[in-house]
Structures are given as C-alpha cells and as structure tokens.
Amino acid sequence: MVFSSLLFIFVFLPLFIFAYYLTPRAYRNITALVGSYFFYSWGAPQVVLVLLGSSLADYLIAKRIDKANGVARYRWMAFAVLLNASLLVYYKYANFFVAEFSRILLCFGGSSVPWVEVVLPVGISFFTFQKLSYCVDVYRRDAEPAASFVDYCLYVVLFPQLIAGPIVRYHDVAQQLRYRRETPAMFALGVQRFCLGLGKKVLIADEMGAVADGVFALPASELSISYAWVGILAYTFQIYFDFAGYSDMAIGLGRLFGFEFLENFNRPYVSQSITEFWRRWHMSLSSWMREYLYIPLGGNRVGKVRLYVNLWIVFLLSGFWHGAQWNFLAWGAYHGLFLVLERAFLLNVYRLLPAFVRNLLTVIAVVFGWVLFRSADLGAAVDFSLRLLGLNSPPEILARITWGEIIGIRQIFVVAVAAVLSFTSDSIWQRLLALYREGSLAGNLFSFLVGLGALLLFCFSVLSLANSQFSPFLYFRF
Numbered sequence: 001m002v003f004s005s006l007l008f009i010f011v012f013l014p015l016f017i018f019a020y021y022l023t024p025r026a027y028r029n030i031t032a033l034v035g036s037y038f039f040y041s042w043g044a045p046q047v048v049l050v051l052l053g054s055s056l057a058d059y060l061i062a063k064r065i066d067k068a069n070g071v072a073r074y075r076w077m078a079f080a081v082l083l084n085a086s087l088l089v090y091y092k093y094a095n096f097f098v099a100e101f102s103r104i105l106l107c108f109g110g111s112s113v114p115w116v117e118v119v120l121p122v123g124i125s126f127f128t129f130q131k132l133s134y135c136v137d138v139y140r141r142d143a144e145p146a147a148s149f150v151d152y153c154l155y156v157v158l159f160p161q162l163i164a165g166p167i168v169r170y171h172d173v174a175q176q177l178r179y180r181r182e183t184p185a186m187f188a189l190g191v192q193r194f195c196l197g198l199g200k201k202v203l204i205a206d207e208m209g210a211v212a213d214g215v216f217a218l219p220a221s222e223l224s225i226s227y228a229w230v231g232i233l234a235y236t237f238q239i240y241f242d243f244a245g246y247s248d249m250a251i252g253l254g255r256l257f258g259f260e261f262l263e264n265f266n267r268p269y270v271s272q273s274i275t276e277f278w279r280r281w282h283m284s285l286s287s288w289m290r291e292y293l294y295i296p297l298g299g300n301r302v303g304k305v306r307l308y309v310n311l312w313i314v315f316l317l318s319g320f321w322h323g324a325q326w327n328f329l330a331w332g333a334y335h336g337l338f339l340v341l342e343r344a345f346l347l348n349v350y351r352l353l354p355a356f357v358r359n360l361l362t363v364i365a366v367v368f369g370w371v372l373f374r375s376a377d378l379g380a381a382v383d384f385s386l387r388l389l390g391l392n393s394p395p396e397i398l399a400r401i402t403w404g405e406i407i408g409i410r411q412i413f414v415v416a417v418a419a420v421l422s423f424t425s426d427s428i429w430q431r432l433l434a435l436y437r438e439g440s441l442a443g444n445l446f447s448f449l450v451g452l453g454a455l456l457l458f459c460f461s462v463l464s465l466a467n468s469q470f471s472p473f474l475y476f477r478f
Helices: 006-024 025-043 047-067 070-107 125-138 149-159 184-216 225-256 274-280 283-294 305-324 325-348 357-374 378-388 409-423 426-437 441-467
Strands: none
Touching: 006 025, 006 125, 006 441, 025 047, 025 149, 047 070, 047 125, 047 149, 070 125, 125 149, 125 283, 125 378, 184 225, 184 409, 184 441, 225 357, 225 378, 225 409, 274 325, 274 357, 274 409, 283 305, 325 357, 325 378, 426 441
C-alpha cells in the first residue's frame, strides 16, 4: 500500500483516523501501532515477524545498555550494532555478494553458487537506521529508554515514515511518543502538507518518470545527445519531486496524529556547491550520517587527510546504503570526491564566481551523479554520460523532440512548473512563508488561497490516479 493510491486515501487513512480519534488518549499508541503493522504487512506480510523480532531484541538490548556501565555498556552497544548491521547486510546485500562471488568463480572456470534469492523487506534501510538511533541515543544517554515496548515499536513502525523516511532519530520524537497533543490547527496543516506532497508525486514526478523511463529504454542507436539530456533532466525532477513528495506526505500524516517530524528537503537544486546540496537533500539521512558516523570517526577535529578519508567513508557507505549495486557505490564515491575537493580548494574557487554560475555548475554535477543512480549498471552509466557529452551519439534530429516522441506538450508544461518550483530563490519562498503566517488581512487571504490550492491539488491528483497505472515511490527500493 502506498500513500499515492486510492486504496490508501479513501479506505485505509479515513478508517485509521476514525479509529485513532475514537480511542481514548491513553491507548492511542496501541491503535497507531496496530494500524502501522497492518499497513506494513499489506505489502510485506512475510517479513513482519522479522521486524517485530528484531525490534524486541533492540528493546531488550537497550535496557541492558541503560543499566550497564564501562566495558559491559560498550559490549551491549556493539552487539546492537552487529545485530542490526547483520540483518541489513543479509536482506539487502546477500544476493549481491553471492552474485559477485559466482561471477568470480565463473571467470576461473568454476560454477555459480546455488542460491535462493532473499526477499528484500520494504524500507529496511530506513527502519534499521532508526533502530540503531534508538540504541545509540540510549547508550549516549541522549534519551531515556522507551517507557514500554509499545512505545518503542511505534517509533520503529509508525506508518507515515516507516517505508521511506524521513529517518527519525529517537531523541527527536521520544517526548512526542508519550506527550504529544493533537490539535485542529495541526490537523489542518497536516492535510495541506499531505495534499502538497501528493501533487508533487502524482502531477510532477510521475509525469517526469514517464519521460525518463522512455529515454532510458531507448536502444543505443537512437539515444542522441538531446534525447539523453531530456531523459536525465526529467529524472532529475522525478527523483526530487517523488522523494520530496513522499516526505511531505509523511510529515503531513504525522501532524494528523500529533507528531512533528523534521524536514527532509530544502529545495536542493538552488545549492551553490555539493556541500550545500547535501545540507538540503535528504536532510534526515545527512543528519544521521553526521551524528552517528561522521562525528564518531572524528568529524572536523582531525587532520586534513583523516578528514578527507572520513568524508569518503561516509559517502561510500551512503551510496551503498542506497542499493546493492556498483553504480550506487560509484555514486557515493562521486559525491564524496566533490566533498573532498570542495573542502580542499573548490569552495575558495566558487567564491570568485557569480552565484548563478555556482548554481549551474552544482546542478550539472548533480545531474551527472543521477546518471549513476538511474542507470542499470556502471557500463550503462558510462555510456549514457558519454552521450550527454556528445560522444558515441547517433546523428541529432532535433525535430523528433518537437514531434512528441519523447516528451509531449503537457510534460513540457510540467517541466516548466518543476523548474519554477525548484529554482525560485529562497528569499521569495521566505516572503511567501512569512505572508502565510501573518495575521493580517493579506496573510489570511493568502492562507485561504493556499488551502484552496491544496484542495485543487488533491482533486487533480485523485483524477490522475484514477486514470493511471500503479506507480510506487522510487525510494521504496531502498
């Protein structure tokens, strides 16, 4: 079940809201937990017991961590990390490692390893990081252990952010699990935010996805430079509006039930360096990596060489976290290289350039990174990148784009809307946000228009869903 489905919008969500608010406040966590497990089991019933069993193990280990001191405390924490890492490696990377090992054996005349492929639990990368966050926060005494197993399980499986984030650190929501207050104003803001995310996903990301899929499916003999650029720019908008749309929906759904999740995106395509891009893109992952990996490795408190090595380690692991393929590892290394170069000297070079040039260079670098992310393998990524540069491309026929073989008039309009939403300056959005929050007549009028716009987005999105095929979120695969 996905948020952008008629089943979720018109069946599951209304029933869940009805049941939640009919439940006495003292028992609402139980209702939320049952509903969240039902939501998860709808798409992956065979792995619910794995999730529940590993959650019980983490809950008991964290109690041991809290009571222990010295070496024993460290050992229990190490055991928690080993347990969660082992589950993640097995379910997400076992197929990859076995396939690579079989390939090596075949190269030396051997036979492939007999293997039954492991089914990947949806969202395992996200909830594994959350479970680790809980254990580490208890270990550091940044938060008290959960008051009950129900509260802990709700933190892990709360359905708005279970499948694809935002990654919620335990200390950010520990108090909300016990003492949150649902209000009509919060509920209304949640509805608006959900509608905004639904519109991003259905009206923009899905349209751009159709263009990108069409281009990446073309045979090499037809992939000209213009086709390649149309395809990767469509994917650039697709992945942003798909993932940011999911995050908006997750944040909005959380507010319906009194939860305040931290923001996950801050218009990353206006960035003027890759360093800034990672402060704006998938902020919950960046924060998790910084707090639980980069800082423990030494952070900025080490020498330059060690600092650069730490950055590479973080981004290599970030790339591999996204998927068990060499191109994801290459994507992490690619961004890690830019982070290292910017720390070394590039940021000083950027300061000599106009702002729009810095932004353009950053977007181009990000776009070439998305080639690695979208391509089936490293070879395909290299070939596609060469075509973007005009190498190995067939003769160009610009008219074919106008004829709509790859992108139609409606999709060109969507590109224009996506570009405006992506590249409008921060100052304009800040003024609009300030106006939205004003209590003046103009502010109230603007708030009314925002609400009306959310309603229209919802109606258009539902109409689009009724006439389209199933389209899961891109980050479900991670």
